[in-house]
Amino acid sequence: MIPFVARRLVQSLFVMLAVAALAFALFRFVGDPVSQMTGVETAPEDMERLRVELGLTDPVPVQFARFVGDLVTLDFGYSYRTRQPVGAMIAERIPATLELGFVALLISLVVGVPGGVYAALKPRSPATQALLIGTLIGVSVPTFVIGILLIFLFGVQLGWLPTFGRGSTVEIGPWRTSLLTVDGWRALILPAITLGLYQLTLTLRLVRAEMMEVMRTDHIRFALARGLPLTSIHYRHALGNTLVPVVTIVALQFGGVIAFSIVTESVFQWPGLGLLFLESIRFVDIPVMAVYLVLIGFVFVAINLLVDLLYAAIDPRIRVTGAA
Amino acid sequence: MRPILQLAALASAGLACTLPASAETFRWSSATDPQTMDPHAVNAAPVTSFLNNVYEGLVRRNAEMAIEPSLATGWAPLEGEHGWRFTLREGVTFHDGAAFTADDVLFSYERAASEESDVRSWFAPVTGVRVVDDLTIDFVTSAPNPLFPDSIANFLVMDRGWTEANEAVRPARDAENAATRDANGTGPFRLVSRDPGIETRLAPFDGWWDDAEHNVTEAIYTPIGNAATGLAALLSGEIDMISPIPLQDVAQVEGREGFQVLEGLETRVIMLGFGHDREVLKYGADAGAPNPFLDARVRRAVALAVDVDTIGRVIMRGKSAPASQLLPAGLSGYSEANDAPVGFDEAGARALLAEAGYEDGFSFGLMCTNDRYINDEAVCRAIASMLARVGIDAELTVMPVRTYWEELRADNFDMYLLGWSPGTFDAEHPIRFLAATPNEETRVGSWNFGGYSDPRVDELLPLIQQELDPAARQAMLDEVAAILQAQVAYVPLYVEPLIWAAKADIDLVQRPDNFFMLRWVRVN
Numbered sequence: 001m002i003p004f005v006a007r008r009l010v011q012s013l014f015v016m017l018a019v020a021a022l023a024f025a026l027f028r029f030v031g032d033p034v035s036q037m038t039g040v041e042t043a044p045e046d047m048e049r050l051r052v053e054l055g056l057t058d059p060v061p062v063q064f065a066r067f068v069g070d071l072v073t074l075d076f077g078y079s080y081r082t083r084q085p086v087g088a089m090i091a092e093r094i095p096a097t098l099e100l101g102f103v104a105l106l107i108s109l110v111v112g113v114p115g116g117v118y119a120a121l122k123p124r125s126p127a128t129q130a131l132l133i134g135t136l137i138g139v140s141v142p143t144f145v146i147g148i149l150l151i152f153l154f155g156v157q158l159g160w161l162p163t164f165g166r167g168s169t170v171e172i173g174p175w176r177t178s179l180l181t182v183d184g185w186r187a188l189i190l191p192a193i194t195l196g197l198y199q200l201t202l203t204l205r206l207v208r209a210e211m212m213e214v215m216r217t218d219h220i221r222f223a224l225a226r227g228l229p230l231t232s233i234h235y236r237h238a239l240g241n242t243l244v245p246v247v248t249i250v251a252l253q254f255g256g257v258i259a260f261s262i263v264t265e266s267v268f269q270w271p272g273l274g275l276l277f278l279e280s281i282r283f284v285d286i287p288v289m290a291v292y293l294v295l296i297g298f299v300f301v302a303i304n305l306l307v308d309l310l311y312a313a314i315d316p317r318i319r320v321t322g323a324a
Numbered sequence: 325m326r327p328i329l330q331l332a333a334l335a336s337a338g339l340a341c342t343l344p345a346s347a348e349t350f351r352w353s354s355a356t357d358p359q360t361m362d363p364h365a366v367n368a369a370p371v372t373s374f375l376n377n378v379y380e381g382l383v384r385r386n387a388e389m390a391i392e393p394s395l396a397t398g399w400a401p402l403e404g405e406h407g408w409r410f411t412l413r414e415g416v417t418f419h420d421g422a423a424f425t426a427d428d429v430l431f432s433y434e435r436a437a438s439e440e441s442d443v444r445s446w447f448a449p450v451t452g453v454r455v456v457d458d459l460t461i462d463f464v465t466s467a468p469n470p471l472f473p474d475s476i477a478n479f480l481v482m483d484r485g486w487t488e489a490n491e492a493v494r495p496a497r498d499a500e501n502a503a504t505r506d507a508n509g510t511g512p513f514r515l516v517s518r519d520p521g522i523e524t525r526l527a528p529f530d531g532w533w534d535d536a537e538h539n540v541t542e543a544i545y546t547p548i549g550n551a552a553t554g555l556a557a558l559l560s561g562e563i564d565m566i567s568p569i570p571l572q573d574v575a576q577v578e579g580r581e582g583f584q585v586l587e588g589l590e591t592r593v594i595m596l597g598f599g600h601d602r603e604v605l606k607y608g609a610d611a612g613a614p615n616p617f618l619d620a621r622v623r624r625a626v627a628l629a630v631d632v633d634t635i636g637r638v639i640m641r642g643k644s645a646p647a648s649q650l651l652p653a654g655l656s657g658y659s660e661a662n663d664a665p666v667g668f669d670e671a672g673a674r675a676l677l678a679e680a681g682y683e684d685g686f687s688f689g690l691m692c693t694n695d696r697y698i699n700d701e702a703v704c705r706a707i708a709s710m711l712a713r714v715g716i717d718a719e720l721t722v723m724p725v726r727t728y729w730e731e732l733r734a735d736n737f738d739m740y741l742l743g744w745s746p747g748t749f750d751a752e753h754p755i756r757f758l759a760a761t762p763n764e765e766t767r768v769g770s771w772n773f774g775g776y777s778d779p780r781v782d783e784l785l786p787l788i789q790q791e792l793d794p795a796a797r798q799a800m801l802d803e804v805a806a807i808l809q810a811q812v813a814y815v816p817l818y819v820e821p822l823i824w825a826a827k828a829d830i831d832l833v834q835r836p837d838n839f840f841m842l843r844w845v846r847v848n
Binding site: 039045085165279 | 357359360365366367368439442443444445446448496497498499500501504520521522546547548549550552553554556557559560561562724726727729730747757764767770771
């Protein structure tokens with residue numbers, strides 16, 4: 001087991017290095033930060049001086065070495081745009097994104113799992129058809145369109161929910177939460193639905209397919225033949241077996257929820273990481289972009305590593321193949 | 325309010341505890357959060373506009389953009405040397421209670437003119453600043469400078485004591501300092517809280533020297549980057565005012581009861597520029613061939629071929645105004661004598677091209693932004709198709725503004741789109757930045773990407789800058805305007821519109837510089 005873990009850790013390190021290299025390469029093409037940091041009347045020589053101060057005139061390998069060195073030592077530097085320390089900026093925005101992602105995932109599970117079970121058990125019912133078509137529309141329409149539609153319906157026309165922002169927040173130590181205020185929950189509903197819709201569709205269809213598969217297996221047939229109560233068969237025996245792959249996929253998708261919250265955050269002016277990243281692109285705020293990209297890369301790598309290790313712990317065959 | 329909204333408002337009243345509590349809480353929004361609260365750190369419109377509510381300068385602009393006394397009650401040219409003497413207002417205090425004196429002005433000058441500052445170009449003509457007494461200060465300049473008081477309207481004054489106590493003596497260059505997030509001005513509003521990118525709260529300053537025209541008791545600013553979200557926030561009543569809104573949303577706001585659209589003209593002229601110092605074309609099928617734009621007849625043909633009225637009517641929805649010069653009509657120094665736009669004449673354009681030897685046309689590269697000016701990409705596409713009708717083929721490259729200036733500075737264009745808003749609201753400004761031959765030493769022509777150069781313009785610029793007699797000055801400005809038109813140095817297209825939207829019960833002033841001043845806001 002130990003060599004396997006060590007090997008996976010080393011691989012993950014290489015992936016992170018590749019992510020850093022890609023992010024760094026990207027910065028060559030996002031634009032000129034100095035043009036964004038100065039006004040129109042700034043003299044070219046003052047811009048040049050700023051460029052030197054920021055180290056943008058150093059040779060590319062030197063810049064890359066410094067970039068990786070800073071990341072490794074967790075010295076994230078200061079934002080070009082706001083001059084705040086990047087680490088603090090990111091840390092301030094993480095709660096908003098995590099809470100949004102968590103609630104979105106919760107919605108997708110609470111609706112997706114029962115919905116999937118229902119669709120599997122009653123494949124021909126009109127409600128199932130409606131559910132399947134509805135969720136299909138949900139994935140086909142771009143997220144920002146869904147967001148804007150929800151805003152105009154519930155925010156503008158009906159006036160039930162706020163159209164933007166996070167509502168009132170409460171600070172618990174460094175964590176700023178909107179989950180403890182009525183206002184915060186009201187602000188959370190629309191963005192969480194928008195972000196969770198894709199996951200919901202995925203979960204629903206996965207549960208439905210797995211459930212139909214499991215219902216055909218021998219042990220369910222035996223259970224049926226033995227005359228066990230239907231609820232027990234459906235929810236204990238069938239659903240239990242269905243959930244193993246569902247949990248795996250959902251866990252893997254959580255990284256995606258965090259990474260792809262950019263669009264939702266932008267549409268709802270949700271003050272999370274994604275919005276910060278978008279603002280940073282607009283201003284060519286390279287230090288913030290760098291840390292964001294590497295952080296997202298890290299989330300994906302960490303989740304994948306964790307899943308791999310769990311699998312290895314559960315299934316010895318993976319370890320054996322890995323060692324061969 | 326429409327019935328459905330009324331019902332909804334009733335329904336949500338029970339749930340919503342954050343809707344405007346009192347009538348005088350004013351909430352507004354724009355697309356870009358000011359990066360900093362430091363008045364000398366970034367010379368960018370979102371920052372300067374916002375901070376003019378908190379800090380004040382020696383002079384300020386009124387609703388019609390004219391200069392009026394602010395922290396200075398009067399100013400006069402120095403005797404026996406070049407420069408200006410400012411008499412300061414008595415009894416002014418900063419938000420923290422400290423008294424305002426000439427020493428604060430001196431300190432602010434030193435701070436704003438320092439290497440760390442982004443506004444130091446305003447003080448390029450200044451050779452020294454002298455405190456005469458607590459309420460008198462002299463700015464000595466190297467040459468006569470009639471426009472100096474106008475040029476420092478956005479020079480915002482900080483308190484020496486506060487800045488020193490908080491270790492913010494120079495603008496933050498690397499790490500933020502106290503002045504980045506906090507503020508201590510003399511202005512009508514004081515900063516209550518600042519949450520960068522999320523929310524900034526202001527409250528009226530009780531000790532303000534001037535009589536408040538506004539009736540705001542609390543002002544809350546929220547940046548909303550997405551235009552559709554911003555519009556929804558206004559229509560749902562969560563914010564009271566937003567600037568700008570997209571042209572295509574004007575009808576939607578106007579069609580709703582309880583809302584108003586504020587329209588005006590900004591001071592920005594949109595124009596086309598050429599590579600005047602380029603021997604060969606860089607883009608298109610004819611890349612490498614001799615540059616046709618070196619011939620003034622070809623440049624004039626471009627001006628004739630672009631139908632500015634149609635662009636204004638269709639793409640700018642009738643809200644723009646045609647331009648004839650590098651600054652809009654009505655600004656100081658605008659040349660009435662050269663007021664006529666070139667006009668649209670396709671046959672004339674063809675004839676000129678034939679005369680220049682390009683009857684078969686040619687192909688070149690046109691550079692354009694897609695996120696800087698109103699509908700900029702659509703305007704460029706229209707221009708390209710209009711040029712195609714007279715036989716010249718513009719290969720269009722569009723890019724976001726964050727990469728645009730870098731490309732233009734690297735000479736990567738044959739023709740380009742540019743918008744220019746004169747920071748001093750005077751005709752000298754575009755001449756200095758766009759028409760003067762680029763010169764590192766005198767720091768002129770820094771936005772003259774095409775390297776346009778005319779000896780007479782270069783000769784006139786310093787004279788214009790120093791001329792004290794308005795008539796003589798205007799005569800020289802007229803001459804420059806005539807030269808630029810005759811040579812078609814640029815093709816001025818139109819003046820950009822300014823579109824804000826607000827609830828109908830809000831009174832406010834829309835200044836052409838797109839600054840939003842809370843001191844004129846009344847919530848009815």
